[in-house]
Amino acid sequence: MTNPDPAMDKIALWQRWSLVIGIAGTLGALAAFQANRAEFLRSYLFAYLFWAGMPLGCLGILLMHHTVGGKWGMVIRRFCEAGARTIPIMALLLIPVLAGIATLYVWAGPEAVHDANIQSKAAYLNVPFFIARAVFYFAVWTLYAYLLSKWSLDQDRTGDDALMGRMRALSAPGLVVFVVTATFAFFDWIMSIEPHWFSTVYGAMFLMGQVLEAFALIIALLILLSRYAPLRDHVTEQHLHDLGNLMFAFTIMWAYLSFSQFIIIWAGNLPEEIPWYLRRLAKGWNAIAVFLIVFHFCLPFVLMMQRDMKRRAGLLLKLCAFMLIVRFVDVFWVVEPGFYQQRLEVHYTDLLLPVAIGGLWLAALFWQLRARPLVPLNDPRLRGAPRETVTF
Amino acid sequence: MEIEYEGQSGLYGLMASFDRPEPLLDAAREAHAEGYRDMDAYAPMPVEGLAEAVGFRGNSxxxxxxxxxxxxxxxxxxxxxxxxxxxxxxxxxxxxxxxxxxxxxxxxxxxxxxxxxxxxxxxxxxNGLPQPYHPVFNVPQFERASRDQFFLCIEATDPKFDLAATRRFLEQQKPLEVMEVEA
Known part of the structure; x- marks a missing residue:
């Protein structure tokens, strides 16, 4: 007779529902694919990038936690590990993008040969190298996810303190590798939609948003599960406060990098740089830009400054849901104007595909989450006071 | 400048000293429950919950x-x-x-x-800083407030303050010593 485990039952229930929604969404998406392939692919890329941010952000948070320590990481570590282990699934979900590469990316299409600017970048922007790079990024990320996840499980079994040092030794340089590979991944997958345009801060800007959305999702899941054992015995207001502060920091970081890119391009006012903003401030898109300034920065900035917002689980949960919505809008605003340059266009596929991919990915996340205990059992930092500093 | 206190003039308050933070915390809570409001606690390190115990409720x-x-x-x-x-x-x-x-x-x-x-x-x-003079320093032992002792001072301005009754109350809190603080 096994002990009843309401947390795991809850996750299993979520997994079933996610899978049902994911499969239903996928069937709908197949119909959409038959109806209009170009529209399907454009929405697919957007939906893919929104959801790819979750496992990537999880890996980023995990690397950060192992590098700097801190008790906030102990309560979300298993969520991040589960998220990071779904990275191979994101590799599989990239296949439709690779299959539709000629439709999605101008530089891979037939008109590229007549464009001198694109020709000059052909050594980097060509299909075989693009695919090889994608394989490389996923191999690197999967390796980090695999090692950190494996050592964490070993720690559960043996309680060997040396593992903590080993995870840190991997993670500190790993953060650098992670940020560089993610930067290039976003150059490839999104920035090259508009191949004439370039911005060096772009990768970091997008990555900050991805980590932010991963934080929002994971804090929300943590709060939902903190009612049950084992998290009930570990999650305190202080943890939520710390996690809320980190989400706050990434919101500011996102705004800082987004504004840096804007002010530099605005001040330079060069014809090869400004089209990215002209498209994103075109008819209809400009309303979304204003929406993002107000609801992705100003409002969260004022809200997250307040202590209660971060310490009261109910409020923080609502805030996380809100941040997920604005992240969704931001990814849409960054990706889609590359395709719809004249005016805002929203298609039913822009909602259908995020539901399909999101359902499948969440099912994978919950499946992985059930594979391990929800807290690292034998990490000595789990039992210390929330404010402790970790020395190695 | 001569400062006039209600009740006993020339007296700032009564101070109890403790050697650990826990009895100070208990004493502060007791004093607040007893109805004392004009009081302050002094400790060489931050003590969780002490500010709330002496009746501190947020600030502006x-x-x-x-x-x-x-x-x-x-x-x-x-x-x-x-x-x-x-x-x-x-x-x-x-x-x-x-x-x-x-x-x-x-x-x-x-x-x-x-x-x-x-x-x-x-x-x-x-916080009322800078403050060049504070009566608590008239107590010789008070220098240990920045080293290894913990103090609770009930001030004479408190309406409930009564030299004999307050001294009795403080002595029930198992202090090391109860001292009068000159203004």
């Missing part, structure tokens, strides 16, 4: 800092606007005089600057 620093931040942001933006539009109206790079995106970094910096200065000044002001 966040609101003052928020106002300071707004003032700083408005001031920064206003300064940039005044310079670019009124004082030195130069057309640069074909842009309108009021090119507000360029003002944003200065606006943000001024907001942070004024908000943090406000925080420091408001913190000092609300």
């Amino acid at each position: 620093v966040p609101r003052i800092v928020f106002a300071g931040g707004l003032l700083g942001a408005a001031g920064g933006f206003g300064l940039m606007w005044w310079i670019s539009v009124i004082a030195y109206p130069h057309i640069v790079d074909g842009r309108p005089l009021n090119s507000w995106p360029a003002y944003i970094p200065i606006t943000f910096e001024c907001m942070v600057l004024i908000a943090s200065l406000t925080a420091v000044v408001a913190m000092l002001g609300l």
Whole structure:
């Protein structure tokens, strides 16, 4: 007779529902694919990038936690590990993008040969190298996810303190590798939609948003599960406060990098740089830009400054849901104007595909989450006071 | 300057000393439950819950800092606007005089600057600092408040203060010693 485990039952229930929604969404998406392939692919890329941010952000948070320590990481570590282990699934979900590469990316299409600017970048922007790079990024990320996840499980079994040092030794340089590979991944997958345009801060800007959305999702899941054992015995207001502060920091970081890119391009006012903003401030898109300034920065900035917002689980949960919505809008605003340059266009596929991919990915996340205990059992930092500093 | 206290003049209050933070915390809670309000606790390190125990309920620093931040942001933006539009109206790079995106970094910096200065000044002001004289230092043992002892002082201004009764109350809290503090 096994002990009843309401947390795991809850996750299993979520997994079933996610899978049902994911499969239903996928069937709908197949119909959409038959109806209009170009529209399907454009929405697919957007939906893919929104959801790819979750496992990537999880890996980023995990690397950060192992590098700097801190008790906030102990309560979300298993969520991040589960998220990071779904990275191979994101590799599989990239296949439709690779299959539709000629439709999605101008530089891979037939008109590229007549464009001198694109020709000059052909050594980097060509299909075989693009695919090889994608394989490389996923191999690197999967390796980090695999090692950190494996050592964490070993720690559960043996309680060997040396593992903590080993995870840190991997993670500190790993953060650098992670940020560089993610930067290039976003150059490839999104920035090259508009191949004439370039911005060096772009990768970091997008990555900050991805980590932010991963934080929002994971804090929300943590709060939902903190009612049950084992998290009930570990999650305190202080943890939520710390996690809320980190989400706050990434919101500011996102705004800082987004504004840096804007002010530099605005001040330079060069014809090869400004089209990215002209498209994103075109008819209809400009309303979304204003929406993002107000609801992705100003409002969260004022809200997250307040202590209660971060310490009261109910409020923080609502805030996380809100941040997920604005992240969704931001990814849409960054990706889609590359395709719809004249005016805002929203298609039913822009909602259908995020539901399909999101359902499948969440099912994978919950499946992985059930594979391990929800807290690292034998990490000595789990039992210390929330404010402790970790020395190695 | 002569300070007149209600009740016993020349007396600032009664002070109890403790050798650990826990009895101080208990004593502070007891005193608050007993109805004492004019009191303060002194410890060489932060003691979780002590501020709440002596009846401290939040402060107005966040609101003052928020106002300071707004003032700083408005001031920064206003300064940039005044310079670019009124004082030195130069057309640069074909842009309108009021090119507000360029003002944003200065606006943000001024907001942070004024908000943090406000925080420091408001913190000092609300704490009543700088304070060159404080009667608690008239007790010789009090120098240990910054080393290894913990003190609770019930002040004579408290309406419930009564030299004999308050001394009895403090002695029930198992202190090391109960001392009179001269004003």
